[in-house]
Amino acid sequence: MRPRMHFDDVAWERSEAIQDAWIHELFKEETLMAIGRFILKHRRGVPVELGDPKAGAFNVCFRMKFEDGGSAIIRFPKPGATMFPEEKVRNEVAIIRYIHQHTTIPVPFVLHWGTKEENPLGLGPFIIMEYIDHALDLSDVLNTPGFATADRPILNPNIDDTKLQLLYRQFADVLLQLSTLRLPNIGSLVQIDDFTWEVAQRPLSYNANELVRLGTLPRSKLPRANETFQSASSYFNTLADLHLEHLTHQQNDAVDSADDCRRRYIARFLFRKLAREGRLTTSSTNLGPFNIWCDDLRPSNVLVNEHLQIVGVVDWEFTYAAPVEFSHTPPWWLLLEQPEYWPDGMEEWAEVFESRLQTFLKVLREQKDVAIDRGRLKDEQRLSKPMQQSWESGDFWVTYAVRKNVAFDAVFWKKLDCRFFGPGMSTEDDRWKERIDLLTEDERANMEKVVEKKLGETKARVLAWEPDEVETLKPPLL
Template identity: 50%
Template sequence: MQTKMCPDDMAWEQAEETSDNWLAQFLELDILRPIADFILSHNRGNGTEFAILGKGSYNISLRLKYRSSATVIRLSQPGATLFPEEKVANEVAIMRFLLDQTSIPVPFILHSGTKKDSPLELSPFIMMDYIEYETKMYDALNTPGCPKEQRGVLNPTIDENRLEMLYQQLADILLQLYTPSLPRIGSLNQVDDFTWEVTRRPLSMNMNELVRLGGLSRSRLPDLYTTFDTSSSYLEMLASLHMEHLVHQRNDSVESADDCRRKLVARYLFRKLARDKRLTNPLFEKGPFKLWCDDLRPANVLLNKNEQITGVVDWEFTYAAPVEFSHAPPWWLLIEKPELWSKGLEDWTRVFDYRLKTFLKAMKGCEDSVIQNGRFAFDAIYWQKIDPRFFGSTKNPEEAWRERLHLLDEKERSEMEILVAQKLKEMNTRVLSWDPDDYTLAFRQQLKGREQKANEENAKVENDELK
């Protein structure tokens, strides 16, 4: 059975409700007109068409067309992005860095700002040039006829030469990201026109989701200006976050006492491996570190009619990371994530290994390098891949945790039983502790005000009818 961390349903509901209601505003002319005027005020010319370009997982983008060009403004969604100001600042810095240091086709930034600087104070924003494109890499790789509402899967009958051509372009992007060397793990900050430094925490997609959907308090994350000078210290922090998430999320995250023990043992052992520096290459323990983008995937790669890359967008959650991240083959070779593969992790691995050969061939066409190791949902990959590699094989991965108990010290075993008892006691009774940003909270307060006003108006109508 495949296991992964589940989101808290109540946190998910609140996050989705906030995002959906915020996005609904963009159907109103009173919202759209000031945004268009705002773009015109920063980019002179006569606009010919203004419309919503698209809604992503974390943003909404609107496009203003001119006769020979177009400008996009992208606004962060409350409820989806719980670190909006930080996310935008990081993305602006990395996009400008990539434009300066690589040939990756990244949109040119015209203007950016905070929520206070934005039209109607809607959210932090980035205003950039629009890149023309015919389709996306996702569509080129996806199974033909796959309904839009379904998750995509790599076309099983795709022509091998065409696949290699598409993979080779993606490999070139990865190699360009690998070229810059950075002295610390963290997010970039632009010091001046030609200088960038790693000065802030590596804000990752996982951190955002742990707070947004996992019930983790923002205070449990590294401080804003925390960076890491070794790979093992960063991996140890990640292991601690996995532990914090399991302990603090409400009890739909565990099914029983043994399920809780199994998950805790995995996290203790993963942390031990990180502390013992067994998860990293000693040659790169202190760097140099390489750029890593959590959200780099085919859906963010734009193609022209000849299926050549014209642009790569959505650089949020990009930071300097351990070199091992870049040495791993990208999970998106099959489009779908392993934890969401309908036939399970083993089948995903089988198909992935087959397509990996094509990707390696394409990669070697760009540079003669070898990549290895994978990235998957924590519990599934720990017990099926990491644990047997370091501690030996077992007949049943589901029960392997029992055989590993002796690897925990007395303090860890005692702490585990306390946590298990706590989780069982709180089973289905723990109150949701959701810790969104001020920007999301403010919009939720607006929603409550609107709901209260609507209720009062409905009550007044009912009273008038009774009279």
């Protein structure tokens, strides 16, 4: 049985086709000239050069160089990749300005931004920012030498320990500063005026975007746009429900057999049972305050100069106030690669991660002591101890499973099932058969209905986006 649940390949192909068609239009001369003129309306100076578009996972950027030595970039969410472009842009601008005002983390300076309606180019919502000059991103420095751009990055196993500590230490300072930003409920920030922000929108996560784009989840299954959460347990319940909704609604590549479907179904119901019983959260932090959390905070979004000093942290679009458990989890990106994609399997990933984690916790403790001495951090805001406890207790895997739909099955059966429901007599692949009795009679009956439905869908190979999804993502043209 597959350890991971694959995303819908039909949706993936359609998503990429929409992105490619949209990017192709950007190279037209009249489009480039219009973009250049638009940047000049919001950044003073004599222009020197407008570079070709640079595409990331969710955005396309244009950089305009100026005679004064500075640069500005304009960034557009990519149709086909970004399912909530207006919301994503608004959230990112609010959090960048909040972080800029409350920390010393080097974030981009926002010159101007606007919605689709405010963009005369017809290219959707946008952000114009000062460009942060840099030599490399942190992933380039940490990655294994010789890996091609297309290869998934893996931490260089032979990296010099002094160099690793230098880089980890700076990243640790970013995390410590974020930990000082405490908010009363879970959700995304809305800027009210120059000095006031409120948590007034749902937590728009990386996972929510991918569930709709590649998991073909109906948007109506996500929290409402203005829905926030007053407790960690209520948010964990919602995320556990989404795991089950994902399995139910994704038509292609969700299961590969009847038993595979039963195994995935049981894992999700048991996980939801744990969430509803409050066994996945910590009572002392359940009601907050809550920490700022960025789903996409990783080395590839951290910019460094030629001396390997951090000069910028970018791409804050999937950032929100989240359960404290998220911030108290050791960062998975210490090895660059995620555990579900590790070449030698998740157990091997955990062994390698353990050694690098100790290095990270060492420099985190050192940075914490410096921050406390300088009055930037209170003693109760330490991160090293809760991160160590999260790893040792296995809570690391709880928060990882609740946030990662694709990785959920592997994490549940390898790391959570035995912890919460006791050791089984069967192999990992067959242990689900021992857990059937933990379901109610109605849940078991519903399981067979889901199995029948999913097996019928495997023959269809149709795009399961909502009817208006394709029209919503239609590439806007000048």
